[in-house]
Amino acid sequence: MGDTITLVDQRDGESYLVGKLADNKCWTLDNLRLNIGDPNVQANLNPSTTNATTESLSYLINGGGSSPYPANGVVAVDTEQTAGGDWMTSYDNPYISITRVNELVPNEYRYGAGSGKIGVYYNYCAASAGSYCYQYGKNSGNATSDVCPAGWRMPTGGPDGEYQALYEAYSSNQEEFKNALSASLSGYFSTGTANAIGSYGRFWSSSQYRSYMYNLRTESSSVTPQSYELAPTALTVRCVLK
Numbered sequence: 001m002g003d004t005i006t007l008v009d010q011r012d013g014e015s016y017l018v019g020k021l022a023d024n025k026c027w028t029l030d031n032l033r034l035n036i037g038d039p040n041v042q043a044n045l046n047p048s049t050t051n052a053t054t055e056s057l058s059y060l061i062n063g064g065g066s067s068p069y070p071a072n073g074v075v076a077v078d079t080e081q082t083a084g085g086d087w088m089t090s091y092d093n094p095y096i097s098i099t100r101v102n103e104l105v106p107n108e109y110r111y112g113a114g115s116g117k118i119g120v121y122y123n124y125c126a127a128s129a130g131s132y133c134y135q136y137g138k139n140s141g142n143a144t145s146d147v148c149p150a151g152w153r154m155p156t157g158g159p160d161g162e163y164q165a166l167y168e169a170y171s172s173n174q175e176e177f178k179n180a181l182s183a184s185l186s187g188y189f190s191t192g193t194a195n196a197i198g199s200y201g202r203f204w205s206s207s208q209y210r211s212y213m214y215n216l217r218t219e220s221s222s223v224t225p226q227s228y229e230l231a232p233t234a235l236t237v238r239c240v241l242k
Contacts, residue, residue, distance in 0.1 A: 009034065009149050011044040018241075021180050022169035025162070026241035027155075029182040031119025031203075034147055036060065036126065051153050051242075052129035052145035060130030118197065121189035122147065124213050124231030127154065127204045132231070143206040143213075148239035155240045157205025157214025162240060163225040174223045181238070183218040189234035202227070202235040 004019040007028065017029040035041050045057045052060075124132055124143075131145035146154040155162040170177040177183075187197035200219040207214040209228045215235055217227035229235060 056131035121234035152239040157207035
C-alpha cells in the first residue's frame, strides 16, 4: 500500500483514512458512517457534498418509499459487548456506527488501528442515496448515485469491476488484499438484526447482477470479489476516488 492521508467528510466532520492501493486508485480504508438521520447532516446533503442528485437526496431525506426498499433504510446498532460475549443492541437511532469497547473480538476483526468502528449498514436504496428504489422508478441497471462524498463513489462490482481488479492487483493474494483495504469483518444487517460480525464483511458496489447487486465479501480465510446480495439487505460502504 502506498501513502495514506486523512479525508474529512464536510457533511459531518468524520475523518477517514485514504490510501492509494496497488490498482493506482485511491480508496477509503474505513467503512462509511454517515448519519443520514442527523438534521445537521441532512442540511449538508446536496450535489456539491454528495455523489448524488438533488432529486434522489430529497427522496432519501424525506424517507420516501416502503418495504422492501425504504429510502430511510440506513440501519446500524449502537452496540457494546458484555463480558459474557452477548450483543446489547438498540435500534432507537438507526444511524449510529457500531463501536467495540473492549478486546473480546480480536483486532484483526476490526478495521483501522484500534478504531473499533464498524460503520453504518445501508440497504441499497440508502447506499444509492435514494436513487435506486422501486418507488423512485429506478429498479434496474447500475447505480449512478450514492452516499459517498462528492468526488468519490462506490466501487464497481462483478467480473470487470474495481473490487476484482484490485484483488488481481494484489495477485489474488487474500491476506495482502484484505490488509491493503483494511477490510473489516463487519457482517451485515437483515431481518431486524446485525449478523456475522467478526465472521465476514460485505461491501456494496454500484453494479447490478440480475435481481441482485454485486458486493465484495471478505472472511478471515477467503475473499469473494464478485459476491452478490439482495438490495433490502444492509451492507457497509467504501468509496473510491472518481
